[in-house]
Amino acid sequence: MSRFDESLAASQQLIDAALEREIAGAGAALRADGSAECIDCGCTISPARRRVYPSARRCLECQVFAEKEAYLR
Numbered sequence: 001m002s003r004f005d006e007s008l009a010a011s012q013q014l015i016d017a018a019l020e021r022e023i024a025g026a027g028a029a030l031r032a033d034g035s036a037e038c039i040d041c042g043c044t045i046s047p048a049r050r051r052v053y054p055s056a057r058r059c060l061e062c063q064v065f066a067e068k069e070a071y072l073r
Ligand SMILES: [Zn+2]
Pocket: 038, 039, 040, 041, 042, 043, 058, 059, 060, 061, 062, 063
């Protein structure tokens, strides 16, 4: 094995390790303490939103409203 091949294999291992950490992190995020129902209006938070933001506690409408309120305060 040449030095080039060795360093290539080493960097591939680093990439694999980083990917594995990322995948494990994403799994943890999916189990994050979120809510299936909006804490403000009680409607079901869309699965698409929960996929992007697993710890979401409000539906998109309520989240936008809550953030607007925070800016206006
Ligand atoms: Zn809501």
